[in-house]
Each structure stands twice: as structure tokens, then as C-alpha cells.
Amino acid sequence: MIKIFLAVISLLCTVPVFAQQYVLSGVLRDGQSGETLIGAVVAVEGGEQATSTNAYGFYSLSLPAGRYTLALSYVGYQTQTLAIDLQASQRLNAELQPTDNMLEEVVVSAKKKDRNVRDAQMGALNFTMEEIKNVPVLFGEKDLLKTIQLLPGVQSGGEGSANFYVRGGGSDQNLILLDEATVYNASHLLGFFSTFNSDAIKDVQLYKGGIPAQFGGRISSVLDIAMMDGNQKRFAAEGGIGLIASRLKLEGPIVKDKSSFMISARRTYADMFLKLSNDDDINQSKLYFYDLNAKLNYKLDDRNTLYVSGYFGKDDLGYSDLFSFDWGNATATVRWNHIFNDKLFGNTSLIYSDFTYNVTVSSDDTDFSIASKIRNYDLKQDFSYYANTKSTVRFGFNVLQQSIRPASLNAAASANVNSITVDTRQGIDLAAYVSHEWKPSDRFSVIYGLRINNFMVMGPGTFYDFDEDGEAIGEQAYGSEVIKHYLNLEPRFSASYLLNQTSSVKASYNRIAQNLHQLTNTTSSLPTDQYVVSSLNIKPQIADQGAIGYFRNFNDNAYEFSVEAYYKYMQNQIDFRNGADLQANRQLEGELLFGIGRAYGLEWYLRKNVGKLNGWISYTLSKSERKFTEIDNGNWFSARQDRTHDLSIVGMYELSKKWTLGATFVFNTGNAVTFPSGKYEVDGRSMFYYTERNGYRMPNYHRLDLSATYEPIKKNKRFQSSWTFGVYNAYNRRNAYIIDFRDSETTPNATEAYQVALFGIIPSVTWNFKF
Known part of the structure; x- marks a missing residue:
């Protein structure tokens, strides 16, 4: 079955190309800290070609030979435009600078303004700790688990509790990953604090439906931190x-x-x-x-x-x-x-x-x-x-x-x-x-x-x-x-x-x-x-x-x-x-x-x-x-x-x-x-x-x-x-x-x-x- 599945995908990936295609790839980072940027957008201005960086900041964009103006963007960062003359595959790494004023940015947001409309991925939400800093929580501690309880389809486990339920499932049916490692009972003091110190967290992705094939082992949701x-x-x-x-x-x-x-x-x-x-x-x-x-x-x-x-x-x-x-x-x-x-x-x-x-x-x-x-x-x-x-x-x-x-x-x-x-x-x-x-x-x-x-x-x-x-x-x-x-x-x-x-x-x-x-x-x-x-x-x-x-x-x-x-x-x-x-x-x-x-x-x-x-x-x-x-x-x-x-x-x-x-x-x-x-x-x-x-x-x-x-x-x-x-x-x-x-x-x-x-x-x- 796997062989058949791979064969079907290989056929679908073979798209007719009438012009020489070259590949522009690289890694996008924060210009002040060097942190890789997850979900940053690399787009061709005036065209439909666009892609986003993966969980490690890497992107790959296939384009015909020619001159392009690229727009590199990420929530909370200044958009950077670059003019390139693409005559061969090349590596382009870039650093984006944070904006001075973060207060007008979205609190819980996808990385592209209309990504929620255009992307095939369903039932997913993404945010950073900077984006939830003004959400009031118990004892004044920024807490990502208590913040996701405020989203549709996610319910609190009880008064002050960091436990949560997703779409009617039990709390044990949520897969919680910290840098890919499974975390069990992700709470302190019997649930009043989550185990995650917000200062150490860069990015959070919650999947409550349409869960990607790379994740398994829990039937309700995946919280990827x-x-x-x-x-x-x-x-x-x-x-x-x-x-x-x-x-x-x-x-x-x-x-x-x-x-x-x-x-x-x-x-x-x-x-x-x-x-x-x-x-x-x-x-x-x-x-x-x-x-x-x-x-x-x-x-x-x-x-x-x-x-x-x-x-x-x-x-x-x-x-x-x-x-x-x-x-x-x-x-x-x-x-x-x-x-x-x-x-x-x-x-x-x-x-x-x-x-x-x-x-x-x-x-x-x-x-x-x-x-x-x-x-x-x-x-x-x-x-x-x-x-x-x-x-x-x-x-x-x-x-x-x-x-x-x-x-x-x-x-x-x-x-x-x-x-x-x-x-x-x-x-x-x-x-x-x-x-x-x-x-x-x-x-x-x-x-x-x-x-x-x-x-x-x-x-x-x-x-x-x-x-x-x-x-x-x-x-x-x-x-x-x-x-x-x-x-x-x-x-x-x-x-x-x-x-x-x-x-x-x-x-x-x-x-x-x-x-x-x-x-x-x-x-x-x-x-x-x-x-x-x-x-x-x-x-x-x-x-x-x-x-x-x-x-x-x-x-x-x-x-x-x-x-x-x-x-x-x-x-x-x-x-x-x-x-x-x-x-x-x-x-x-x-x-x-x-x-x-x-x-x-x-x-x-x-x-x-x-x-x-x-x-x-x-x-x-x-x-x-x-x-x-x-x-x-x-x-x-x-x-x-x-x-x-x-x-x-x-x-x-x-x-x-x-x-x-x-x-x-x-x-x-x-x-x-x-x-x-x-x-x-x-x-x-x-x-x-x-x-x-x-x-x-x-x-x-x-x-x-x-x-x-x-x-x-x-x-x-x-x-x-x-x-x-x-x-x-x-x-x-x-x-x-x-x-x-x-x-x-x-x-x-x-x-x-x-x-x-x-x-x-x-x-x-x-x-x-x-x-």
C-alpha cells in the first residue's frame, strides 16, 4: 500500500513545466537574535508564487528564470523586499527586523494575513508568547495552556486548571510536544500553572482537526511547542x-x-x-x-x-x-x-x-x-x-x-x-x-x-x-x-x-x-x-x-x-x-x-x-x-x-x-x-x-x-x-x-x-x- 501511495504522489508531483525552473531556498532568522522564524512568508510581489518557512526556518520556492521582487514577511517584523535575478538555483538566507511597536499586532494569529482563508489546513491555530502577553490569567503568569482554553473547541479542565479538552475528547487524548518530546501531566500545583515557562517558548501550534500525518498517538489534538x-x-x-x-x-x-x-x-x-x-x-x-x-x-x-x-x-x-x-x-x-x-x-x-x-x-x-x-x-x-x-x-x-x-x-x-x-x-x-x-x-x-x-x-x-x-x-x-x-x-x-x-x-x-x-x-x-x-x-x-x-x-x-x-x-x-x-x-x-x-x-x-x-x-x-x-x-x-x-x-x-x-x-x-x-x-x-x-x-x-x-x-x-x-x-x-x-x-x-x-x-x- 505504501508503494502504491508513493507512486500516486510521484505522478501528482510531476507537473508539466514549459520553462526552465530554478529553486530559491534558504533560512529566515530574527535579525536581532538569530532565532529561526517559523511560518514566515516568502512571496513574489505581483504574482501567486509564495511559500512559508517550516519549523526550522527553511523555505524552498521554485520559479522560472527571470527578475523578481521578493517580499519576506512575518507577524511583528518589518517586511523586507529584495530584487533578484534568478538565472540558476541559489541559496538566499535573510534576517528580518522586529517592528518597534508590538501592541497593534494580532493576539493569536496565523503568520500570513489571509492564511486562515487560503490554506488547506483546517482546525489549526498558531501563536507566539509575545502575542498573548496582555491576556489576563491566574496569578499574573503568562500561560499558554490557559490561553488556548479561550479558543473555540477547547475547554478548560476546571477552575484555574491548566488541563484542557478538545472537541469532546478527554485530557489524555491531547498530544503535548515540547521540542518533539512528549510531556505528560503538563501542569504544576495540581493544575494551577502549566509546565511551560513562557519566556522559553518561541512558537505554539494547536491542531484540533485535520491533524497532519506526521502526528499520531492521540485522538483529539496535537499541541506542538x-x-x-x-x-x-x-x-x-x-x-x-x-x-x-x-x-x-x-x-x-x-x-x-x-x-x-x-x-x-x-x-x-x-x-x-x-x-x-x-x-x-x-x-x-x-x-x-x-x-x-x-x-x-x-x-x-x-x-x-x-x-x-x-x-x-x-x-x-x-x-x-x-x-x-x-x-x-x-x-x-x-x-x-x-x-x-x-x-x-x-x-x-x-x-x-x-x-x-x-x-x-x-x-x-x-x-x-x-x-x-x-x-x-x-x-x-x-x-x-x-x-x-x-x-x-x-x-x-x-x-x-x-x-x-x-x-x-x-x-x-x-x-x-x-x-x-x-x-x-x-x-x-x-x-x-x-x-x-x-x-x-x-x-x-x-x-x-x-x-x-x-x-x-x-x-x-x-x-x-x-x-x-x-x-x-x-x-x-x-x-x-x-x-x-x-x-x-x-x-x-x-x-x-x-x-x-x-x-x-x-x-x-x-x-x-x-x-x-x-x-x-x-x-x-x-x-x-x-x-x-x-x-x-x-x-x-x-x-x-x-x-x-x-x-x-x-x-x-x-x-x-x-x-x-x-x-x-x-x-x-x-x-x-x-x-x-x-x-x-x-x-x-x-x-x-x-x-x-x-x-x-x-x-x-x-x-x-x-x-x-x-x-x-x-x-x-x-x-x-x-x-x-x-x-x-x-x-x-x-x-x-x-x-x-x-x-x-x-x-x-x-x-x-x-x-x-x-x-x-x-x-x-x-x-x-x-x-x-x-x-x-x-x-x-x-x-x-x-x-x-x-x-x-x-x-x-x-x-x-x-x-x-x-x-x-x-x-x-x-x-x-x-x-x-x-x-x-x-x-x-x-x-x-x-x-x-x-x-x-x-x-x-x-x-x-x-x-x-x-x-x-x-x-x-x-x-x-x-x-
């Missing part, structure tokens, strides 16, 4: 000091214009205030997180560049010496970019990532610890072949070795609990892909491709068979061998038809398989949630998603409007039996139920890009449901993340050259939740019983956040500073975080509900600096 490379021109530093956390970034050349470094660190200091307590248990407690980003790059020659990057983050919570809980991510990526010729670009990556958590409990009669780890080793090879301005082929493969050490319990000899060791599970994921981006006419463009995935369940370990009630009825021990193959074909398709110069219609379809599964029975992901890989009992999740949309720009691209409808069908979804035991359970798979899911909805998006007032309005009308034979008599029921309405309004206003104001208003329907339908008494204690799964709703959620940024007039061009003042939940709305039930103290035999609100109004202030 690129770290800063480091300043190749001069040493620079920036950071900020806030009420909760402070951060610092250092960067500079190792060899000017040839190699550079970047290192960025962040830490909270809430634990330092605990030291002020007179209570010995409290002042010996821990409550902090830190993270570290680092990157090196070295330009070997005009055709070869080497990158080494890494991330390490850790949370540490604890109460005296009685309880401690820590978790964290670590990643490392080594990448080699090679330009084979003017049309063929290659990237080779070696990737390591892991996630661990440890819980320790110590008391007079209880002394035990629980530990779990996920570890990945990944080899990726990607190629891009720029056949001509109308045809680009991408192909490659990756080999992923994944091991999961489930939560095991290690108890002291004197403890009143027994140690439990659970087998480590392993798998090898082999994948290959090919895709073709083709523009057969000025109005029609298409991206289509195929990904082939073969997941191999590996030993050693003991695997169990279960009856329909989840009881183990047999077991089989395996050695270091392949136990089972799961082979899946994943077609991808996205197309755009230009109705006129300002509007288009688009359609997309993709199928994706997922072999890593997160087991959680809470509304938002916790570090202690269990992960399992596909096994003899757990089949890969599979999602088929189709979407169609209308896109329109107004007033010379000053306003963008889009409406998209989608439908997603999901197989092999996972839920739990009532009373499931998820921790330190050798027969965990017997606690699982398997069913299907569906999600569908409409997404509206209106954005203003320029002027003193800019921002966007997004609204999503959606439904997300699940169906299991053993739950609710096999009827459809709402998924926990099901929300009928989700509205976000974001605005930024340039009050003066010194002051910029920001505001965000959010409203959404409350999550689906299971409440008790009645109660009974056992030994004098009230016990609740439950019937309908997720048959009730939390109260509607709404909140207003405000911010003001003060930037003094620059007297010293090398040193810049600003103050950001913020108010989270400005009108002090007491949104429900938990609703629970208890016996009434005043009315016998009556039950009352009580609500816990997590945050009221929270002011913040942060001083930012850069030199």
Missing part, C-alpha cells in the same frame, strides 16, 4: 518577579552567528512563607515547584545544524514528615537538520521523556510509599520535499519504545498494609507516514496523507483473562517477546476551496489510533492518575473525525470570521466499574469497561487583528457522549467534559504608549456530574446510592479577569521593563469547584448539598525586565 533557540548575536537576559513565582532567562552566542545557548528557570516560593509559622509541622512542610528549560544549537555549515534541548520540572508538596508527594517531567531532544539539496530537507531526532510521581505516608502504624513512572525512547526521521510552489511532499517514520511502571506499593515491615508490586508494561510503536500538500489551481488546495501504525505489546509480564464481571479466570506469563500486534491505517485529508479573494469553504477528515490510556475518575487530571498501554484486554482507542467550515476575512484582513462543524466517533473508550480500585492493583484491567463515544458541535470565531482595540470572541455549541453496555442499561450518557455552551470574549486596548488594558470574560455550562439519587442506612451511617451516570450538572460557570500593563518610555534601549497588574475573578463570583452531600444537622433524615468554591477575587502584580 517549540523552544527558543537562543540569541546568536549578543548576550541577553529577561525575567519577572511576581507574588507567587519568579523567573529568569539567559541566552547568548557561544560562537557569534554560529552557535548559541538558552537557559530559563522558574520557581515558586510559597514554601518560604510556611517557614514563618510558629507551628513546627507547618514550617517543616513543602509547597513549591520549579522548572528548567535549556537549549544549545550549533550551525555546522550551511547545510547542517545540530540542536540539543531539554526540560526538567518538579512539584514537591508535603506536610511535616507525615506526608510527601512529588512528581515531575523530564525530556531531552537531540536534532540534526540537514539540507540535502534545494528541494529536500531532513530532520533526525533522538528523544527521551519520562514522568514520575512518588507518594510517601509515615505515621505510627502506617509507613508506605507509592511510585509510578512512564519512560519513552523515540527515534524520528522526517523529510520534506518541495517539488514546486504547488506541491510539497512530507514523509518519514518513527520508532517509539515505551515502558510504564504502574503504581506499586512498598510498605515498611511494621506497617499495617502489605507491599504490592505490579508488573512493568512495555510496548513498541512503529509508524510511517507520507502526505502531499497540493494546489492544483488558484482556488483549490488539498493536503492528503496516510499514516501506518503498528503497536507491539511486549513482555515480560503476567497477563490475565477476565470474565464479564471483571473477575480473573486465567493468567499467562510471557517472556521478553512480542505478545500481540495492533496494526492501524490512519488516512488524513484536508481541502480548501476559495469562493473569492476573502472567503473559502474547507473540509477535513482524519482517523487516529491511540495506544496510551489514562485512567482517571476526576474531572481534571491528577499526577496520580494511572496510565496503561494497549494490551491483550485493552485495545487501541480509534477516532474518526470529519469537519466542514466557512472562513471569511473583512476590511483588508482586519477581521477574521469562521464557523466550523465537526463530528467525532470514538471506539474502545474506557470507563470504570463502580467502586474500582485503581492504585497498586495487579488486576487493574478487570476494573475497566470498554465502550464507544461521540462528540459533535459548532464553533464560531470572530477576531479583530489591528488597531488600538483587538481580540476575539469564540463560542462553541457542543455535545460529548459515551455508551457502555454495563452503564445506564447501555444508553448514551454525557461525558464528564460535556458542555453545551462555551463562550470566551478577549479584548486588549492600547490606552496610550505606556498603558495597555486587557479583559477576558468566560461563560460555560457546568460539567456533567453524578450525584446520588437516594440513600440508605448501614450500622447507623448514611450511605448514598447512585443510578444515572453523569445525569446531573454543576452550576453554570462565569468569570471576568482584568489586567493593565505599564511600559515606561524606553530611555535605555538595552534595558526594558514593565509592570503587569491583574485581577482574577474581578466580581468575586464563587464558582462551584466541588458539590458534595451530607446529613442535615437541623432536619432529621434530610440530606443537604454543600458547595466548595476554590477562588474568589485574586489580585496580582508582576515586574518584568529584559536587557
Whole structure:
């Protein structure tokens, strides 16, 4: 099938050419720092020929011999025009200079003014950290995960949470990549901060539909995050000091214009205030997180560049010496970019990532610890072949070795609990892909491709068979061998038809398989949630998603409007039996139920890009449901993340050259939740019983956040500073975080509900600096 697919693409790429074609290629960089520019546009003035740079700043443009004027452009940078006489293929590298005034730039934007209308890619959004600096967030920290929750089709995981849901999928169905390395549980302090220090991030790409063939492994979305490379021109530093956390970034050349470094660190200091307590248990407690980003790059020659990057983050919570809980991510990526010729670009990556958590409990009669780890080793090879301005082929493969050490319990000899060791599970994921981006006419463009995935369940370990009630009825021990193959074909398709110069219609379809599964029975992901890989009992999740949309720009691209409808069908979804035991359970798979899911909805998006007032309005009308034979008599029921309405309004206003104001208003329907339908008494204690799964709703959620940024007039061009003042939940709305039930103290035999609100109004202030 791969041979046939490649043959078809080779025929499509063979476009009749009546004039000698030459190739103009090169790399575009930031003129002040040397950073490569992702998605910068290289266009021929007065013509239709144009292309954009890839994730490493490389472009390739095929043109007939002749004289041309090129326009090189990128959001937030001065457009550069160059006159060339193209009589042979040549390399043209260029540096673009940032504009002096960033305030009038779009907040969340594609890299070309009308790219949202013209591109075949559907369901994708791209932005940089500079573009979200005035969006108000919790505690005044710039946070890309909380910013994407304000976009259509993306929902917050809960009050203050960095977790998110995309188009009705679960939080574990989002693939989060940092310089190509997978990040698990991408949040600090149980979700109140994301793991990503914004100072270290260069570019963010979110795919929620029409997912390109080079990505796989998650069925809902891909969040592709690129770290800063480091300043190749001069040493620079920036950071900020806030009420909760402070951060610092250092960067500079190792060899000017040839190699550079970047290192960025962040830490909270809430634990330092605990030291002020007179209570010995409290002042010996821990409550902090830190993270570290680092990157090196070295330009070997005009055709070869080497990158080494890494991330390490850790949370540490604890109460005296009685309880401690820590978790964290670590990643490392080594990448080699090679330009084979003017049309063929290659990237080779070696990737390591892991996630661990440890819980320790110590008391007079209880002394035990629980530990779990996920570890990945990944080899990726990607190629891009720029056949001509109308045809680009991408192909490659990756080999992923994944091991999961489930939560095991290690108890002291004197403890009143027994140690439990659970087998480590392993798998090898082999994948290959090919895709073709083709523009057969000025109005029609298409991206289509195929990904082939073969997941191999590996030993050693003991695997169990279960009856329909989840009881183990047999077991089989395996050695270091392949136990089972799961082979899946994943077609991808996205197309755009230009109705006129300002509007288009688009359609997309993709199928994706997922072999890593997160087991959680809470509304938002916790570090202690269990992960399992596909096994003899757990089949890969599979999602088929189709979407169609209308896109329109107004007033010379000053306003963008889009409406998209989608439908997603999901197989092999996972839920739990009532009373499931998820921790330190050798027969965990017997606690699982398997069913299907569906999600569908409409997404509206209106954005203003320029002027003193800019921002966007997004609204999503959606439904997300699940169906299991053993739950609710096999009827459809709402998924926990099901929300009928989700509205976000974001605005930024340039009050003066010194002051910029920001505001965000959010409203959404409350999550689906299971409440008790009645109660009974056992030994004098009230016990609740439950019937309908997720048959009730939390109260509607709404909140207003405000911010003001003060930037003094620059007297010293090398040193810049600003103050950001913020108010989270400005009108002090007491949104429900938990609703629970208890016996009434005043009315016998009556039950009352009580609500816990997590945050009221929270002011913040942060001083930012850069030199």
C-alpha cells in the first residue's frame, strides 16, 4: 500500500513545466537574535508564487528564470523586499527586523494575513508568547495552556486548571510536544500553572482537526511547542518577579552567528512563607515547584545544524514528615537538520521523556510509599520535499519504545498494609507516514496523507483473562517477546476551496489510533492518575473525525470570521466499574469497561487583528457522549467534559504608549456530574446510592479577569521593563469547584448539598525586565 501511495504522489508531483525552473531556498532568522522564524512568508510581489518557512526556518520556492521582487514577511517584523535575478538555483538566507511597536499586532494569529482563508489546513491555530502577553490569567503568569482554553473547541479542565479538552475528547487524548518530546501531566500545583515557562517558548501550534500525518498517538489534538533557540548575536537576559513565582532567562552566542545557548528557570516560593509559622509541622512542610528549560544549537555549515534541548520540572508538596508527594517531567531532544539539496530537507531526532510521581505516608502504624513512572525512547526521521510552489511532499517514520511502571506499593515491615508490586508494561510503536500538500489551481488546495501504525505489546509480564464481571479466570506469563500486534491505517485529508479573494469553504477528515490510556475518575487530571498501554484486554482507542467550515476575512484582513462543524466517533473508550480500585492493583484491567463515544458541535470565531482595540470572541455549541453496555442499561450518557455552551470574549486596548488594558470574560455550562439519587442506612451511617451516570450538572460557570500593563518610555534601549497588574475573578463570583452531600444537622433524615468554591477575587502584580 505504501508503494502504491508513493507512486500516486510521484505522478501528482510531476507537473508539466514549459520553462526552465530554478529553486530559491534558504533560512529566515530574527535579525536581532538569530532565532529561526517559523511560518514566515516568502512571496513574489505581483504574482501567486509564495511559500512559508517550516519549523526550522527553511523555505524552498521554485520559479522560472527571470527578475523578481521578493517580499519576506512575518507577524511583528518589518517586511523586507529584495530584487533578484534568478538565472540558476541559489541559496538566499535573510534576517528580518522586529517592528518597534508590538501592541497593534494580532493576539493569536496565523503568520500570513489571509492564511486562515487560503490554506488547506483546517482546525489549526498558531501563536507566539509575545502575542498573548496582555491576556489576563491566574496569578499574573503568562500561560499558554490557559490561553488556548479561550479558543473555540477547547475547554478548560476546571477552575484555574491548566488541563484542557478538545472537541469532546478527554485530557489524555491531547498530544503535548515540547521540542518533539512528549510531556505528560503538563501542569504544576495540581493544575494551577502549566509546565511551560513562557519566556522559553518561541512558537505554539494547536491542531484540533485535520491533524497532519506526521502526528499520531492521540485522538483529539496535537499541541506542538517549540523552544527558543537562543540569541546568536549578543548576550541577553529577561525575567519577572511576581507574588507567587519568579523567573529568569539567559541566552547568548557561544560562537557569534554560529552557535548559541538558552537557559530559563522558574520557581515558586510559597514554601518560604510556611517557614514563618510558629507551628513546627507547618514550617517543616513543602509547597513549591520549579522548572528548567535549556537549549544549545550549533550551525555546522550551511547545510547542517545540530540542536540539543531539554526540560526538567518538579512539584514537591508535603506536610511535616507525615506526608510527601512529588512528581515531575523530564525530556531531552537531540536534532540534526540537514539540507540535502534545494528541494529536500531532513530532520533526525533522538528523544527521551519520562514522568514520575512518588507518594510517601509515615505515621505510627502506617509507613508506605507509592511510585509510578512512564519512560519513552523515540527515534524520528522526517523529510520534506518541495517539488514546486504547488506541491510539497512530507514523509518519514518513527520508532517509539515505551515502558510504564504502574503504581506499586512498598510498605515498611511494621506497617499495617502489605507491599504490592505490579508488573512493568512495555510496548513498541512503529509508524510511517507520507502526505502531499497540493494546489492544483488558484482556488483549490488539498493536503492528503496516510499514516501506518503498528503497536507491539511486549513482555515480560503476567497477563490475565477476565470474565464479564471483571473477575480473573486465567493468567499467562510471557517472556521478553512480542505478545500481540495492533496494526492501524490512519488516512488524513484536508481541502480548501476559495469562493473569492476573502472567503473559502474547507473540509477535513482524519482517523487516529491511540495506544496510551489514562485512567482517571476526576474531572481534571491528577499526577496520580494511572496510565496503561494497549494490551491483550485493552485495545487501541480509534477516532474518526470529519469537519466542514466557512472562513471569511473583512476590511483588508482586519477581521477574521469562521464557523466550523465537526463530528467525532470514538471506539474502545474506557470507563470504570463502580467502586474500582485503581492504585497498586495487579488486576487493574478487570476494573475497566470498554465502550464507544461521540462528540459533535459548532464553533464560531470572530477576531479583530489591528488597531488600538483587538481580540476575539469564540463560542462553541457542543455535545460529548459515551455508551457502555454495563452503564445506564447501555444508553448514551454525557461525558464528564460535556458542555453545551462555551463562550470566551478577549479584548486588549492600547490606552496610550505606556498603558495597555486587557479583559477576558468566560461563560460555560457546568460539567456533567453524578450525584446520588437516594440513600440508605448501614450500622447507623448514611450511605448514598447512585443510578444515572453523569445525569446531573454543576452550576453554570462565569468569570471576568482584568489586567493593565505599564511600559515606561524606553530611555535605555538595552534595558526594558514593565509592570503587569491583574485581577482574577474581578466580581468575586464563587464558582462551584466541588458539590458534595451530607446529613442535615437541623432536619432529621434530610440530606443537604454543600458547595466548595476554590477562588474568589485574586489580585496580582508582576515586574518584568529584559536587557
